[in-house]
Amino acid sequence: MQDIHVPETVPVEKSYYNLSAVQESLAQSPIFQYDENDIPRLVITHEPEFAQTLGSIHPDAFLFSKAVDLKLAKQQHRNFRETIRKHTGALVFTVREILLMGCDDLRHRAELEEFASHCIHYRLENGLKQEDLSEKEVALLDDEYKRASLKKMTDVQLVDVIMSQPTIIIEKPDPSKHFVSHKIEMEPLTNLTFCRDQQITTAKGVVMGSMNMVQRQMETLLMLHVFKKLGIPIVGKIPAEEGATLEGGDFLPGGSDICFIGCGLRTNMKAIDYMLRNDLFGTRRVAVVEDKWDINPDRLHLDTVFGLLDAHNCIVSEDIIGEESKIKRLVTEYVKNDISGQYEISVKEMEFTHYLRENKYNIIPIPADVQLVLGCNILNIGKGRIICTHETCGRLIVEQAMKASASSSSSELTSPPFTGSVHVIPFSEIVSMNGGVHCASFVCRYPPDAQFVTRMATPGFGPMSNVPNLSSPVLSVSHSEHTLPPVSTTPTTKTFSAPLIRGVVHGIASLGNQ
Numbered sequence: 395m396q397d398i399h400v401p402e403t404v405p406v407e408k409s410y411y412n413l414s415a416v417q418e419s420l421a422q423s424p425i426f427q428y429d430e431n432d433i434p435r436l437v438i439t440h441e442p443e444f445a446q447t448l449g450s451i452h453p454d455a456f457l458f459s460k461a462v463d464l465k466l467a468k469q470q471h472r473n474f475r476e477t478i479r480k481h482t483g484a485l486v487f488t489v490r491e492i493l494l495m496g497c498d499d500l501r502h503r504a505e506l507e508e509f510a511s512h513c514i515h516y517r518l519e520n521g522l523k524q525e526d527l528s529e530k531e532v533a534l535l536d537d538e539y540k541r542a543s544l545k546k547m548t549d550v551q552l553v554d555v556i557m558s559q560p561t562i563i564i565e566k567p568d569p570s571k572h573f574v575s576h577k578i579e580m581e582p583l584t585n586l587t588f589c590r591d592q593q594i595t596t597a598k599g600v601v602m603g604s605m606n607m608v609q610r611q612m613e614t615l616l617m618l619h620v621f622k623k624l625g626i627p628i629v630g631k632i633p634a635e636e637g638a639t640l641e642g643g644d645f646l647p648g649g650s651d652i653c654f655i656g657c658g659l660r661t662n663m664k665a666i667d668y669m670l671r672n673d674l675f676g677t678r679r680v681a682v683v684e685d686k687w688d689i690n691p692d693r694l695h696l697d698t699v700f701g702l703l704d705a706h707n708c709i710v711s712e713d714i715i716g717e718e719s720k721i722k723r724l725v726t727e728y729v730k731n732d733i734s735g736q737y738e739i740s741v742k743e744m745e746f747t748h749y750l751r752e753n754k755y756n757i758i759p760i761p762a763d764v765q766l767v768l769g770c771n772i773l774n775i776g777k778g779r780i781i782c783t784h785e786t787c788g789r790l791i792v793e794q795a796m797k798a799s800a801s802s803s804s805s806e807l808t809s810p811p812f813t814g815s816v817h818v819i820p821f822s823e824i825v826s827m828n829g830g831v832h833c834a835s836f837v838c839r840y841p842p843d844a845q846f847v848t849r850m851a852t853p854g855f856g857p858m859s860n861v862p863n864l865s866s867p868v869l870s871v872s873h874s875e876h877t878l879p880p881v882s883t884t885p886t887t888k889t890f891s892a893p894l895i896r897g898v899v900h901g902i903a904s905l906g907n908q
């Protein structure tokens with residue numbers, strides 16, 4: 395037997411000790427999203443890695459617009475995550491981090507192995523059939539054999555297997571000899587970076603979507619596994635088997651009264667009907683924004699042409715604006731009937747920006763060339779704080795605000811101007827995969843009536859990469875219905891302007907006690 399050497403001090407990997415704290419923190423209140431303008435409490439994303447290099451070998455076939463410089467992509471992605479953490483105090487994780495979390499507990503380790511075992515396939519090729527194989531060879535194609543290999547792998551190896559989805563091609567060039575393999579086929583999760591798309595998070599909670607493109611279908615199963623691990627409930631599932639397709643990039647919630655859902659290239663009416671019939675949107679009105687004439691991968695989801703800055707202001711790609719536009723979008727609005735509880739059509743096929751104006755939104759048009767590099771794909775991190783990846787777009791937003799505050803009347807605007815902040819970050823390498831900051835983030839948010847109290851965090855729990863840096867000033871959020879438990883630290887009287895979220899601190903406080 396091999397000698398097992400146990401070092402005197404065993405360093406604990408960061409990823410091992412925070413799963414229960416994260417689960418505990420998330421269990422404090424329901425997981426949902428009322429409004430793009432609410433503060434995020436959890437953000438899940440996926441840092442580009444080897445699968446994205448594989449996608450870069452043929453960008454077009456893997457739904458990218460260009461190849462990715464992986465080193466730069468990683469830097470830009472880390473900066474993106476840090477920016478969200480710094481401004482919101484939200485829990486920000488990558489899919490890989492979540493898969494690795496808690497794997498020192500055999501239960502989570504075994505679940506990861508089990509998931510990985512479904513990602514591995516063996517295929518006989520060149521006319522080789524199961525009946526041509528010896529008993530010994532048949533045993534080598536068995537699930538048990540697969541599982542024995544997975545048991546031996548490290549947690550990181552298991553995640554690598556999941557990300558690459560390998561099929562081992564087995565042949566027998568010489569029938570008198572043992573079989574061989576010199577080829578592995580992979581279905582790598584090339585587009586997993588866009589964690590927005592596998593599901594939608596409405597006022598009701600997380601609804602698992604159904605991805606339109608074959609390149610992306612496996613991603614939904616992986617996200618389901620991730621949600622299960624974090625203890626996030628799933629309130630619905632789009633029936634893919636009935637031909638319904640729905641991707642999260644088509645969904646933008648605008649408060650308890652209204653949400654917007656795109657219908658076109660990736661999301662179809664079957665899925666939207668399913669959502670309406672099962673009351674999965676949770677808003678009084680649902681605006682279905684139909685793309686009838688464009689159907690172009692450059693504008694594949696609603697979030698590539700439209701973004702909500704706050705309750706009164708939005709950005710829209712210039713080329714889809716107006717009755718004359720050849721690629722205009724049309725809104726059919728559904729309203730919930732108070733008596734029957736069913737949704738009924740209240741507006742039929744109204745031009746999108748006309749509809750937005752009728753609903754008192756000020757529109758900031760974004761030039762089409764800026765849209766083409768995902769300039770309209772912004773991420774609202776709550777209370778009008780916008781992460782944006784194109785300076786022109788950022789400046790147009792800011793100019794509207796400055797113009798309005800300079801002229802006391804702000805006459806051209808139907809509603810109060812944007813008063814928030816804009817943070818421009820570099821994101822070119824993720825944009826190369828044809829998505830921006832909105833596409834790249836699964837977000838659930840605090841309830842709209844969460845209250846903000848400025849307080850200072852007590853130092854001494856950090857630093858940890860997965861949680862907000864507590865040495866920086868933070869703001870706590872509390873909410874009447876979902877009151878979070880008190881923080882087990884002593885708040886000081888010092889006041890700062892940036893945020894600390896109590897649920898998160900609670901999670902960290904438990905970590906500190908472990």
Ligand SMILES: NC(=[NH2+])NCCC[C@H](N)C(=O)O
Binds near residue numbers: 591
């Ligand atoms: N929410 C979004 N706009 N996501 C963009 C996804 C881009 C990805 N390459 C795809 O084609 O699926």
